[in-house]
Amino acid sequence: MAEKNIFEKIIDRELPADIVFENERILAIQDIAPKAPVHLLIMPKKVIHDIQSISEEDLPLIGECVIVAQKLAEQFNVQGGYRLLTNCGPSAGQSVFHLHFHLLGGRPLGMMG
Numbered sequence: 001m002a003e004k005n006i007f008e009k010i011i012d013r014e015l016p017a018d019i020v021f022e023n024e025r026i027l028a029i030q031d032i033a034p035k036a037p038v039h040l041l042i043m044p045k046k047v048i049h050d051i052q053s054i055s056e057e058d059l060p061l062i063g064e065c066v067i068v069a070q071k072l073a074e075q076f077n078v079q080g081g082y083r084l085l086t087n088c089g090p091s092a093g094q095s096v097f098h099l100h101f102h103l104l105g106g107r108p109l110g111m112m113g
């Protein structure tokens, strides 16, 4: 079996994290190196390496990640403006190869670029 990455270890409680949401399918944590006042990571517990790897059967899970993001945006009071993104592959800046969505907010985020 392949070595677990950081997020798989967090999901399995082998590493600590500041958990802000959890259910049977999804975990959300504070990013350890926040790029904005609010920087959360929302991830399915299922091992999926990146958004390019999802299949049709995963679509409900992805949709649920978005609903969780909406609720967390309200909880962290950034519902009026936030960025929800996922990096796919090293050239896009992905560094942990377990699908996760960044929720960033709490300051003007400017244009992408």
Ligand code: AMP
Pocket (backbone or CB within 6 Å): 006, 017, 029, 030, 031, 032, 033, 034, 041, 086, 087, 093, 094, 095, 096, 097
């Ligand atoms: P990405 O580069 O899109 O794969 O995002 C990975 C994110 O995980 C980065 O923003 C890191 O700061 C964050 N990160 C790495 N290790 C941890 C950790 N142990 N706990 C919380 N966030 C982490």
